[in-house]
Amino acid sequence: MTLLILITFAVVYLGMAIGHLPRLKVDRTGIAMLGAIVLLVAGAVTEGAAVKAIDFPTLFILLGLMILSAQFALSGFYDWCAWRLANVPWKPEALLAAVVAVAGGLSALLANDVVVFAMTPLLCAGLAARGLDARPYLIALAGAANAGSAATVIGNPQNILIGQLGHLGFWRFLFACGVPAFLSLIIVYWVVARVWRGRLVDGRPPAPPTPPGAPRPWQLAKGLIGVVVLLVAFTTPFPRDVAVLGIAGCMLVSRRFASRDMLGLVDWHLLALFAGLFILTGALADTGLPGRLVDQLAASGLPLDRLPFLGAFSVLASNSIGNVPAVVLLMKVWAHPPEGALYALALFSTLAGNLLLPGSLANIITVERAAAAGVTLGFGDHARCGVPMTVLSLLLATVWLVAMGYIAAV
Numbered sequence: 001m002t003l004l005i006l007i008t009f010a011v012v013y014l015g016m017a018i019g020h021l022p023r024l025k026v027d028r029t030g031i032a033m034l035g036a037i038v039l040l041v042a043g044a045v046t047e048g049a050a051v052k053a054i055d056f057p058t059l060f061i062l063l064g065l066m067i068l069s070a071q072f073a074l075s076g077f078y079d080w081c082a083w084r085l086a087n088v089p090w091k092p093e094a095l096l097a098a099v100v101a102v103a104g105g106l107s108a109l110l111a112n113d114v115v116v117f118a119m120t121p122l123l124c125a126g127l128a129a130r131g132l133d134a135r136p137y138l139i140a141l142a143g144a145a146n147a148g149s150a151a152t153v154i155g156n157p158q159n160i161l162i163g164q165l166g167h168l169g170f171w172r173f174l175f176a177c178g179v180p181a182f183l184s185l186i187i188v189y190w191v192v193a194r195v196w197r198g199r200l201v202d203g204r205p206p207a208p209p210t211p212p213g214a215p216r217p218w219q220l221a222k223g224l225i226g227v228v229v230l231l232v233a234f235t236t237p238f239p240r241d242v243a244v245l246g247i248a249g250c251m252l253v254s255r256r257f258a259s260r261d262m263l264g265l266v267d268w269h270l271l272a273l274f275a276g277l278f279i280l281t282g283a284l285a286d287t288g289l290p291g292r293l294v295d296q297l298a299a300s301g302l303p304l305d306r307l308p309f310l311g312a313f314s315v316l317a318s319n320s321i322g323n324v325p326a327v328v329l330l331m332k333v334w335a336h337p338p339e340g341a342l343y344a345l346a347l348f349s350t351l352a353g354n355l356l357l358p359g360s361l362a363n364i365i366t367v368e369r370a371a372a373a374g375v376t377l378g379f380g381d382h383a384r385c386g387v388p389m390t391v392l393s394l395l396l397a398t399v400w401l402v403a404m405g406y407i408a409a410v
Helices: 002-018 028-042 047-053 056-074 077-087 092-109 112-130 135-149 157-166 170-195 217-233 240-252 259-264 268-286 289-299 307-318 323-333 339-354 361-372 379-403
Strands: none
Touching: 002 028, 002 268, 002 323, 028 047, 028 268, 047 268, 056 077, 056 112, 056 157, 056 217, 056 240, 056 259, 056 268, 077 092, 077 112, 092 112, 092 135, 092 170, 112 135, 112 361, 135 170, 135 339, 135 361, 135 379, 157 170, 157 240, 157 268, 157 323, 157 339, 170 339, 170 379, 217 240, 240 259, 268 289, 268 323, 289 323, 307 323, 307 339, 307 379, 323 339, 339 361, 339 379
16 A cells, blocks of 8 residues: 555645646646545555544634635625725836735735735736736735745635744734845845836826725624634634634624625635645554654755755755645645744745745636736746845745844744
8 A cells, every 4th residue: 555655645746736637627736536446445545544643723724714804805805905005196116016015915814826816907907907017016925925924824824824833923923024024125125126117117007997885884894803812712712713713613603704705705715725735644654654754864964854855855846846735745844943933944845835836726817817817927027026035035935044043043
């Protein structure tokens, strides 16, 4: 069975790197689920072992945050933000800075994938009506969503997993990762503004777009109260997953929004992806091979908690199989990670997602939603900004982590 597990694992992660199964319309989520199904059907993993391998608290936190973010989406807050950004009477450079600030700020407290999903279409419409090329603003939107989400333990799926398994406190995480995340937002703005200089100019808008209605005050207030309660709960010993689910339950109790509509905004594909990867990596860990590999790396002078390994792993894995699968894999075989190394992994895996389009789900969502709105954002368009912003952000994060003593330079 060990051979079957290894072959299945290799095929699944190769499919993750490619993005689909050749000649089939099976995406990353389908690949992960099929891999888990193969192991279950073949008897390589029992039903009990599969359930045990799934980290349900992590899935519950992710689900609860998506429902909380859906509250903001249905209240009209995201649409209003996107429309205001596209129509604020500022120069294009100032508008670009506003996109970075809003996307980064929202992604620090809400799931970054949901933020770009909600904001991309209306931002495209507003920019087109103003006569602006939407591409640099969309690159800034995705880049800022990734960078801003690195600041907190609830900013993105991989941080949620790292924080849950590493028992990292919200405020300690913010102190460790907030500064490099904030400076990375500045880098995102500077790189995009410099690469696209000369083309950030207003055209002649054919007509102002129809503004969305103002956010519903009570529904918006309800979401804001949920965020405040969430932050307070994270400072207490109360279980995070229970706290997040409790807040999500309060969001679902509504006289205006149908629970079906709120649950429809949940990224069930991402949750299924996590579940499938948990089962696969759990089966691989049970073979004992990853543990022996970790021991061999440590014996050769390259332990997992050192900067060279974490940096190289984050950049290569995030831009091949994706940052979420990469972190799931590493956390499954990393028995006792030091706290400082976990902060480094969270920062590196998130910031490395800006390098290339497949590096993070937020990038892919932005491109797909923009294409539906009639804006084509190519691989090269993104890479011209993604490569320098990632290199600079990772260098800055490295200096910060080493200077603060979170991780050794060598």
